[in-house]
Amino acid sequence: MPLFATVNPADKVALLNSVAVIARAAGEIELFYYRTDTVTFTKMDGSIVTSADQAADNYIVQNLNLLTPNIPVVAEESFEAGNIPDISCGRFWLVDSLDGTKEFVNNSIDFTVNIGLIWDGIPILGALHTPENGIVWGGxxxxxxxxxxxxxxxxxxxxxxxxxxxxxxxxxxxHYSLELDGYIRNMHVKKILLRGSALKFALLARGDADIYLRTSPTMEWDTAAGHALLLAAGGTMTKFDGSQLDYGKPKFLNDHFIARGR
Structure with a gap:
């Protein structure tokens, strides 16, 4: 498998532009449900999923498979339905079609479409879209x-x-917890912004915040797009011990992490 650095830059840009178009189209699907009644289900783990999640998931998976037929797609809703592709090639997409489902059902704008590309354990390309205000971030x-x-x-x-x-x-x-509050209290904090979904990565990437800490569980599809965006914008993201946060783990479950600007 070639190194990502050897891929033609123009091809990288074209790929991201195509992914941004897919993210926008998925967002339009979600807005249809957002502005009308949407069916909500409870998963086995107690979390919720809506018909908007499922419709957008289907759309993104289908179109990524058309765009890059040789790169498998790991998408939250498809994965939980038992569609688990072989990612042994080291390259794969991670998709959360609707990140921030609680925000979505509560009519908050803080829900996102997340599409990230993993290459040898590292998120190297990502598109993050907030459908309600029509913004796409790419990196x-x-x-x-x-x-x-x-x-x-x-x-x-x-x-x-x-x-x-x-x-x-x-x-x-x-997911603001006593454990998280303990870390924050040891910092010289001027302001705390409480937001939902992967939008928090965009706030770091665009220079609106300095640090994003997470001490509650996340899955790889929750963070891949935002992580890629942050790295592209000059930031960093590690485990709390400073080691690299890798992707492609057996259960796709992340460790606690700290994301930073500079």
């Missing part, structure tokens, strides 16, 4: 990151240099 490792507005206008984004005595922390609105 390629080594090639930079951008933000695209609803009208298609793009601007380059980068992480900001943090001030250690005036940190802006972004954390999960639905």
């Amino acid at each position: 390629i490792l080594g090639e930079g990151a951008w933000e695209e507005s609803k009208d298609g206008t793009r601007k380059i984004i980068t992480v900001r240099k943090s001030h250690p005595d005036k940190l802006t922390i972004v954390a999960s609105r639905n």
Whole structure:
């Protein structure tokens, strides 16, 4: 398998542009359900899923398979339905068609479409879309990151240099815990932003926050797109011990992590 660095940059850009189009189209599917009644189900683990998740999942998987037929797709809803592809080749897509389902059913804007490409355990390309406001964020490792507005206008984004005595922390609105609070209390915090879904990665990537800590469980499809975006924008993301957060683990379950700007 070739190294990602040897892939033609123009091909990388074309691939990300195509993925951004898929993410937008999936977002339109979700908005149809968002603005009408959507059917909600409870999974075996007690979490919820909606008909919007399932419809968008089907659309994304089908179109990624057409776009890159030799790269398997691991998508949350398909995976939980028992469709688990062989990822031994080291390259695969990770998809969360609707990240932030609680936000979605509560009519919050903090839900996202997440599509990330993994190459040898590293997220190297990602598109993250917030359907309600029409923004898409995209990034390629080594090639930079951008933000695209609803009208298609793009601007380059980068992480900001943090001030250690005036940190802006972004954390999960639905998963703020005593353990997380203990970490935050040991920092010099100016502001805490509580937001839902992978949108937190976009806030880091565009320089609106400095650190995102997570001490509650996440799956690889929750973080792959945002992680790729953050790396492309000049940020970092590691386990709490500073080691690399790898992808392609047997159960696709992440360790606790800390994502940073600069």
